Structure formats: C-alpha cells, structure tokens
Amino acid sequence: METKTESLKFDIKKKKDFDVQSIRKDFPILERLVRDKPLIYFDNAATTQKPRQVIDTIYNYYLYLNSNIHRGVHYLSQAATTEFECSRNIVKSFINAKFDEEIIFTRGATEAINLVAFSYGETYLSEGDEVLISHMEHHSNIVPWQIVCSKTGAKLKVIPIDDNGELILDEFEKLLTPKTKIVSIVHISNSLGTINPIEHIIERAHNVGAVVLIDGSQSIQHLPIDVQSLNCDFFVFSGHKIYGPTGIGVLYGKKDLLESMPPYQGGGDMILSVSFEKTIYNILPHKFEAGTPHIEGAIGLASAIRYVQNIGLDVIFDYETQLLQYATERIQEISEVRIIGTAKNKASLISFIIDNVHPHDVGTLLDRDGIAIRTGHHCTEPVMRRFGVPATSRASFAFYNTFEEIDVFVSSLKKIINKFK
C-alpha cells in the first residue's frame, strides 16, 4: 500500500503551488489532539475548518472595527460599512455576478432557498404550476418547496436518480413541461457526492420558461463558479462550508428577478421610508436584508474567499480529486464496505455502509482514533430510502487533508470490522 501512497504523493509534489503541510499550518484546529490522537477531520461536507486568516479577520473586527453599519455618520460605522460592502463585492467577483446588488447576505443556504421559495414562489406560482427538484436534494431544498406548493396549489415533481446516484436525464426531459415554473437543483449532492450537469439542466429548463435555482452548498468550496456563464437565475451557498464563519450565507439572484420580488422579511434597513400609512421599500440588496446583518460573518466570509482564491479553486479541485480517488481505491480493498454514490463525476466525499456494522457504531469507533466523520441520513432521507439503507457513514475531504490521514482512516475501518466479526 505504501507504494500507492508514494506514487500519488509524487504527483502532488510535482505541483509546486500546492504544499499541503504548509496549508495545514494555516488551520490551528488541525494541530489539536482528539482522544489523545491527532485530529483527522473528515467531516468537511458538514462544515469546514477555518484558517487563521479568517479567525484573525473576525477577531480584528471586534478589536478595532465593531460598529453598526449603514447610516452611521461616525468613523467606525463608515469603516465597518465599507468593509461590509467590500465583502459583498468580493463575493460578487468570486462567483462572477454582474452587479454587487445581486448578492444578498442571508443566514445560510437554507435561508436563501426559503427566501426564493417564499418571495418568488408565493408571488409567481399558482394552481397547476410545477416545481421540479431531484431525488438527491437536501431537506432544505425539499421542505420550503413543499410548504410553498401547499400554499399556492402548485405541484412538486421529483427527478429520479439511478443506482450510481446520477440524475436520470431522460426522466428529467419528460418531467420538464410548460407547467414547470421553477427548477431547484443541488449542484453537488451532500450524501452521494454526485456533481450534477447543471449547465445542461439550466439550459433545458430555460427552454420551457422555468427559472432555475442552484444549491451550491457543496460546490462553492470545490469548483470555480461563474453564475453568468452558468446563466442560473439563483445560486445559494453557506459561508461555513467554504472555510468562513457560520450564520452567513449568500443568495445570488439575477437583478431583474430580485427587483420583481417582494421583500421576504420586514424591518430596519429594508425600507426607504416608513409611515403608518405607507412604507417604501429600499432598493437592492437592502430590500432583502432586514435588520442588522451578520457583519463580521460577511467580512469573515470575504476573508475565506480571499484565502481560497489565493490557493486557486482549480488547484483545490485537482488535489481533492486525488484524495477522492485514493480513498475510493483504499476503501474498495475492504470487501465488507459498499460505497453509496458511484457517479462518474464526484466531489471529494464518500458515503458508505459496512456489512453488519451500523454507521453509528462506525462513527463512534472512528472517533476513538480521533477521526471525525458524519453518520446518519445527512438530511437526505429520500436518498437513504432510494438505496434501501437507514443511514450511511460519510467521509468528506478538504484540501488540508492528506493521503496519510486516509491510510489511518482505512486501518481504523479494518479494525472496526474485525471487532464486529
């Protein structure tokens, strides 16, 4: 096995611009021990660790800059406003949106989907219309649509998936009709790892006049995103999955669509003027950002984006793909393990089940060796039912993970299997 590791490591070393050991030094948490073992963090699809640069940004915000933004006439308020709006601009450039005001800060991807479901959905859906999602959606891209459909009389339709965990595109074509008003699809499945062909989906959906929301919760940290070339109508993601803080997320929406939508929440900042007779709503993006926003969250997210840009998402994707390939090969050595999600195009996560060992026991016993993975249904119960399993174990990798960590993980898995024999 050593030789296989060596050969892959050699590939990586050829990439002079990627040195995983020096990158690991940016992540203080990776130095800690868990249960007296070096932490092996393979739960990156749930949340990523934060580099010192992001932690320092948030720390410095509270040390030197803390102030409420917008409308303040004093120095700090203006400085904080500038930082906050700069962060919006950094997000805009990162996903190549056309305008700053197309970037709405939310609490996370979930709130961003809810915003579109309620603001756009409730306004434009009516009886007989259809909303199309897929069988591999996270609950956060199922439940908001169920609620809106039950309020408007629209119908929820589901694109089926095959045994590899890929969308069945022929079925998608059949489900797509002039009744389809909204297509809301996950870019990368959080429980299967499948990378969906969203360019194709967006194009086909536009042909029948539907708007398309892409849930980028699992793609923003792995793939370069260009919303203009994708031509999606909405794109959502969470900051904490891309090495930024929790509690901040982004809704990108095309400007004309966002302008045509009513506010999602009422409050301060989203208004131009308020009287008891009439309230005039603010312009974009403020119309959708009621209340004091998560200022340090937005600034922290911008810092995380700068960090990722510094390494380069193409370099990140290359390295993570090698981690995925290596981990897949090593796991396949173990005959008791079955991988759930074997799509041709996959991001760096592996869902698996082990004969006669329940995922919760796998998770608890890996934890004993300092290895953090996720077990359960991953908020995708329909996927679990599709594959006839109550739950899976999921190891998900980030660019700070190493081939050596995968080796430790695989020998820990073997130990667990022996224990249950």
Place this chain on the structure above:
Amino acid sequence: MDEFDSLYQEVILDHNKNPRNFGELESATHKAVGHNPLCGDYIEIFLKVNNNVVEDVKFKGVGCAISKASASIMTTVLKSKTVNEIKELFERYHKILTSKPDDPVDTNELGKLSVFVGVREFPVRVKCATLAWHTLMEALEKKDSLYTME
C-alpha cells in the same frame, strides 16, 4: 478498559451479532413499533401478557449495536416479571443511563442491564440504548402503537 471498550464490551457485541428472542411472536397480546428517525433505527416488540405478567417477548428490527443489544438483553430479563416490576426496572435503567459519568452506580440494581452503564459516557447514544424500552412501554400501555423517538 477505556470508555469505548466499556461501550462495546463482548456481551454487547455478542447480543448484536446473535440477538436473543429475535422474530415475531404469533401469540402476542401486545405489540408496538419504535422508530428513531434521526438514525433510522426501527424496532418491533411483541409481548404475551397474562394476568399482568409478561409470559413471552420477541423483537425484530434494525439498528446500531447498542440499540440491538439493548433490545436483545431486554427480552432476556422480562419473562415472568409483572408490568409494574418492568416499569420500575426501566425507571432505574433510564435514571442510571442519564446520570453523570462520575455518579455512583449500584450495578446490583440493574443485573444484566449493567453492561449498558458505559453508555452514559456517550450522551448521544442514550437514545440507542433506550429505544427498545420506550417501545416496550408503549406496547404495555397501549397494546398496539407506534413510538417515535424525539
């Protein structure tokens, strides 16, 4: 023996692999289905109760080692006990599992069930060790019911 060895001790692994009283009970007078949607654990309990005494019990289902072993060991301690004795036993069991790791435990009180004392080191796994018991209580109270863990 660390807390993991204590959680996954031989007795528990054995009951997980070879669960006792596994299957359906045709003469059942009471039954209940238990479900923990968070982890997908699922259990069915069948009881034959006569004159307030449990004469026979069987179970089937899927779950982690802790949940399966706790169901299996539970079925081995119920026979010939009265409904009240079973309720008292569950109360003692539940109290010890949710106590703090340093609190003193009288293992004599629990008998065979004392192998589960280690579960209290893992608060997220307490539900695994009690799903069968909660389902049992439902069966005893309502004769035919569905219990969903929250």
